Amino acid sequence: MNDCYLDPKEYQTVGKGRRALSALLDYFFVVVLTFFLFGTVAIPSLFSLPSVRNVESESAEKQSEVLHVVESTRLQRYDETTGTLHSLSEDAEEAIVGLLKTSCYHDKVTYDTVLDGKVNAEDVSREETFYPSTGGDYSKDRLSYYFLSFRKEREGDYAPALEDFYDREKFNTELLDLDGKNADLVPEGFDLSKDIFVLSEEKRKLLLSYRNYGTGSGKTIQDRLTVLYRTLAQKGIEEVEKRYVPYQKALADLDEVFHRYVVALDTASVLSYLVSFLVAYLLFPLLFRKGRTLSEKVFRLLRLRSDQTEPRLFNQLLKALGLFVESFSATFFCPLFLGRIRILSMGYLGPVSLFQLCLFSLLVSLLSLLYLAFSKGHQTLSDLVSSTYLVDLAKPEGGRVYGHGKDGV
Secondary structure (H helix, E strand, C coil), X not given: CCCCCCCHHHEEECCHHHHHHHHHXXXXXXXXXXXXXXXXXXXXXXXXXXXXXXXXXXXXXHHHHHHHHHHHCCCCCEECCCCEECCHHHHHHHHHHHHHHHHHHHHCCCEEEEECCEEEEECCCHHHCCCCCCCCCCCCXXXXXXXXXXXXXXXXXXXXXCCCCCCHHHHHHHHCCCCCCCHHHCCCCCCCCCCCCCCCHHHHHHHHHHHHHCCCCHHHHHHHHHHHHHHHHHHHHHHXXXXXXXXXXXXXXXXXXXXXXXXXXXXXXXXXXXXXXHHHHHHHHHHHCCCCCHHHHHCCEEEEECCCCCCCHHHHHHHHHHHHHHHHHHHXXXXXXXXXXXXXXXXEECCEEHHHHHHHHHHHHHHHHHHHHHCCCCCCHHHHHCCEEEEEEEEECCCCCCCCCCCCC
16 A cells, blocks of 8 residues: 555544444454464364373373262262263162162062053062162162261261261161151151161152153152252262362362363463464554554554654553453453363462453453543543554545545555
């Protein structure tokens, strides 16, 4: 484009609406470019580094150790195929089936299920029930195993030390509340001091009828048992998380390794943003001359100092600093590429997370737009700190455009 001679007094200050659109266009360009560079350049480069591959492998190993510690309590099942824990709702369903089989075994009847309209009458063996094995192991009753066996066997691994322990009677009364609001679930003559939890014949039939045919009042029983299991399992899980030392150690080891992994990913996000920022606010201004960004080129705007002269180096530096802060929230979208939004919340610069940095940037951006709405000079915060403003080359007050180019610049 040819050189020009611009008299800035002949042009109007850009309107607030066009100024806001200009800022948003530059911001979204940085967001898209950051996301693109992160996915196509930064991540492939990052995971090609041996150190990062080692951290990723070590992180997976430590995570597996944590999951196995949790599974050892039997409060949650561990799925070897997916490498994850079952939800408490899934475990509650398993517990209800176990309770029904235990009740059928106690009453010496078959466990009846309906599949494709056909009734399948299944004889129940002791090994399928909540009754302990000859060695005293509760292989099917997860809650009994944790509260009656696991806590006693690993008493020394809890800190602070456990104050109370459960026997069968305390388990039936204090935890299952079978002498209180759940007393109607068990048969008459149920011995709280030694009997394994079984359903009364009436409750067993109602529950089976609901599960097989979706009829009757068995849904209420199903819901009560689900809530009871989830409540007690959660009680045990919270105790493990707060007091079981092997779990806390395994989790601390995982956090240490995972933090290194997060720092690597966060750094890749920041570097992607840095390159995008330089393209948007350095490369484009050099290409378009007069220091204009992509949006300023599109909307035909020109930046001037408050004394209506061209910006100097220190004005450009202050402007770049302000824009760097305002646009930093573009890094927020990088973890979305990996589907790992959790990494935003972990410490990046010491205790400060990338999410906190993005949130600060977003707040600054919102304040900048708010300032623009009330600014007499139609400036954003980055315009203010750099003592610059934008004029609209599409609106010459004197009706004249100086120069030979389409925009006059």
